[in-house]
Amino acid sequence: MPLQMKLTAITLDCADPEAMAAFYREATGFELHPGSGADFAGVTRADGLAIGFQRVDGYRAPRWPGQTVPQQSHLDFTVDDLDEAECLLLELGASKPEHQPGGDRWRVFTDPAGHPFCLTGA
Incomplete structure (x- = not known):
């Protein structure tokens, strides 16, 4: 029997987590994650699914x-x-x-x- 896993979060690397959380909050209507700050910020959907953004030094955007x-x-x-x-x-x-x-x-x-x-x- 396969392990039953429920996806609870997706986290993306970036240079500015707070700006990313603000963008996705406006775009999706998700709520700001209560633990958001300068090094990690996120948004959460009503059912608990979260999109997080973590600060990475030297971040290079995908091309x-x-x-x-x-x-x-x-x-x-x-x-x-x-x-x-x-x-x-x-x-x-x-x-x-x-x-x-x-x-x-x-x-x-x-x-x-x-x-x-x-x-x-x-």
């Missing part, structure tokens, strides 16, 4: 889609309206790379620390 600094991981989010979500994310500080392999099915963005993430329509 998506290139591999000079590989992405290593990325997050996927579902939204009701791709165009509306894109406008909000760009206002919050996300970037939209020129390379968009998803066509009309999904869109790739990078957060303020350079981590790629994708949006798909609901």
